[in-house]
Amino acid sequence: MNRVVHPIEVESYRRMRARLDTSHFPPLTRAVVERVVHSAADLDYAGDLVLDEADLEKAHAALHAGAPVVVDVEMVGAGITRRETVCRLKDAESGPGLTRSAHAVRLAYEQVGPGALWVIGNAPTALEELLTLDADPALVIGLPVGFVGAVESKAALRESGLPAVSNVSEKGGSAVAAAALNALLYHPTSAEEKL
Template sequence: MPSYDYEKDPAAIYRQSFSIVRSEAQLSHLPDGLKPVAVRLIHACGMTDLPHDLMWSDDVVEAAQAAFAGGAAVLCDVEMVAHGIIRSRLPEDSDVICTLNDPQVPVLAEKLGTTRSAAAIELWRDRLDGAVVAVGNAPTALYHLLEMVAAGGPRPAVVLGFPVGFVGAAESKDALADNPFSLPYLAVSGRRGGSAMAAAAVNALAAGLPEER
């Protein structure tokens, strides 16, 4: 049987990973509050150039921290985002919610003439006010959220926009960055994104990098 020499201690792996990220990534242009968020985002995707593509509102860290301190729900567009969130890093009364598999969604999608991911956002209405929204997959979900707010719907406390892909992903994140509703946001421009990044953003904004402590 072959024998491999590799690090097995989880705490050491985290420390070394974050140290490598800091040595290779350019973080100096980021506000101090966003630097640990960027480190965790890079750790989730392995791309040290990611900070150059981050977009954010000046109040995103404060808005997210206030929301978490108040026990805000975390609303996720897909189950992969929800399962990537470290529940122990959230306040005990914070719920993590994904409505994509609700039986009402296919009917709503057909009625609205949109994707299931977008239709699932409709089921957030009674929890959306003051919530933390994490979109890691569907551009249509992010667009529909912005349309709901534009129509006078409930306002989330913060929107973490990381839809990924080739159709609408870049454009939906640009729309979030340009939103006229003063929604606090964090996003990555262009085609990159994904559930791992969206979950990583939640984890970092909720708890920083406790693995380094």
């Protein structure tokens, strides 16, 4: 099913591209960078994001083949269109040395198992917990925001060697994490490109 793009979005992308040249990026990288920049109206994301085209290609295939999408908070899930998400934060409890967000990641992993796409835009502790699991993710979009733990958790994600989208600054958040996933959702598959 083709997505209908509103004229405001078309004009917004035109203006963004007039200020930011993304033509040198490979297709999926370009899609993610542009959608994240668009979602935040922040051109600096083009130099702040860390991503790999080969990882994105595998994640794109997994996503379009039906791999589960897990989010750390419902706000991330609300921003992801055209796809159901798993969020276990309402079921989670905090305890000694464990935040609700970290417990929610454990619960979600028990539910979906390996091979999911994980979208973390709020809680660094959720990302930290995911890195302790044997989740074998299709992709981790690790873009938690904040001044405590966000930079460190994203650095740990990059050091883990897992397929990932992250950034090097404190910036991030639900909207940009959802935007990164939506970029993969909206990008056509090879079968759709032939239509």
